[in-house]
Amino acid sequence: MTTTYNRIAYEVLDVCNGVEMATIEGAIARAGLPAGALAVDVGTGNAGVAIAMARAGLTVTAIEYDPVMAELARERIAAAGVDVRLEVGASAEVLGAAEPLDLIVALGTTNVNGEGRPTPEAAMTWLKGRLKPGGWLLWGDLVWIAESPAPLRQITEAVNLYTDDAGWKAAAKAAGFEVVWSEVSAQAVFDAYVAGADGAARAWLDAHPDAPEAEAVRGNADRVKMIMEFGRPFIGFGLYLLRR
Ligand SMILES: C[S@@+](CC[C@H](N)C(=O)[O-])C[C@H]1O[C@@H](n2cnc3c(N)ncnc32)[C@H](O)[C@@H]1O
Numbered sequence: 001m002t003t004t005y006n007r008i009a010y011e012v013l014d015v016c017n018g019v020e021m022a023t024i025e026g027a028i029a030r031a032g033l034p035a036g037a038l039a040v041d042v043g044t045g046n047a048g049v050a051i052a053m054a055r056a057g058l059t060v061t062a063i064e065y066d067p068v069m070a071e072l073a074r075e076r077i078a079a080a081g082v083d084v085r086l087e088v089g090a091s092a093e094v095l096g097a098a099e100p101l102d103l104i105v106a107l108g109t110t111n112v113n114g115e116g117r118p119t120p121e122a123a124m125t126w127l128k129g130r131l132k133p134g135g136w137l138l139w140g141d142l143v144w145i146a147e148s149p150a151p152l153r154q155i156t157e158a159v160n161l162y163t164d165d166a167g168w169k170a171a172a173k174a175a176g177f178e179v180v181w182s183e184v185s186a187q188a189v190f191d192a193y194v195a196g197a198d199g200a201a202r203a204w205l206d207a208h209p210d211a212p213e214a215e216a217v218r219g220n221a222d223r224v225k226m227i228m229e230f231g232r233p234f235i236g237f238g239l240y241l242l243r244r
Contacts, residue, residue: 003213005220006045007068008204009197016045017108018190018237019140023183025052027241028103030181031136033058037102040130042091043109047073047084053105054082061085063094090114100132107140107239110160120163120171124242128175131244137177143168143184143238152231165238177242185237193237194228 010016015024033039035057041050044062046069054060062077062084064070070088077084087094092114095104104127106112113126127137142156144164156162163171169179201221205214228235 002068004068005201005217007072008217009200010046010069011072012200013046013196014048017140018193019185019239020189021048021052023239024049027138027181027239028053028056030241031103033102039103040095040098040101042095042104042106042112044073045069047076049105049107050084051077051080051082054084058103061087063087063089063091065090095130098130101130101135102132103136104130105138117159117161119161120168121174124171124175124177128177128244133244135244137242139242140237140239143236144234145236146234148234152234155227156231168238168240172240172242177244179240180243181241183239187236190237198225
């Protein structure tokens with residue numbers, strides 16, 4: 001099977017974002033949902049978060065549009081022996097057709113509503129429409145922690161728009177959510193995530209120097225490393241527990 005930088009990196013990570021699993025689990029527990037509540041993990045990646053949600057007693061559907069990642073998610077779900085339904089497709093189509101939900105978890109997604117590069121408010125407004133009244137959104141994404149140099153912002157926002165902590169909270173309120181809890185990850189947590197992904201890619205390249213995917217994996221690893229090294233003073237990760 002073919003592999004990619006994302007698959008190699010996500011295979012070694014608990015969470016494919018700069019946040020710890022315990023923080024995500026704690027945020028979900030705050031929602032106080034009953035067993036069996038309907039939940040979706042949008043952009044499940046390695047399915048680690050979806051598996052944790054199932055272990056917390058929720059009825060979970062995981063959505064993933066990258067077929068290589070979906071294969072990893074399928075393997076992880078089977079190995080965990082939990083009941084998570086995996087839908088391979090884009091969030092806009094799959095969630096658009098889903099029944100109203102008690103909880104949506106969306107951590108590090110892009111183009112969540114099918115619009116291309118939705119503003120934070122547009123992405124959250126669309127997700128709010130997929131929730132039952134009183135339902136919950138656990139949103140996590142990159143946060144500008146200091147004023148970004150314009151070129152860094154242009155490169156980082158080529159496919160997705162980000163804002164600062166106050167901007168995410170304002171977007172949530174404008175979308176009609178109450179911000180119940182939030183946390184910007186400690187920089188050490190973000191650094192551990194970046195180092196974990198890079199270390200996995202370098203180890204894979206050492207072990208597979210002649211693999212057909214090596215050039216693409218090296219190119220992606222170098223690009224991410226460059227952005228993260230230059231961007232370190234400006235980029236963090238924020239987690240927002242929002243109630244409709
Ligand atoms: C940064 S990873 C995060 C994975 C997981 N949510 C976590 O936090 O561990 C984002 C994943 O979401 C998938 N993804 C992003 N946007 C998506 C969308 N609109 N629909 C389906 N999958 C999406 C990507 O392919 C990738 O695997």
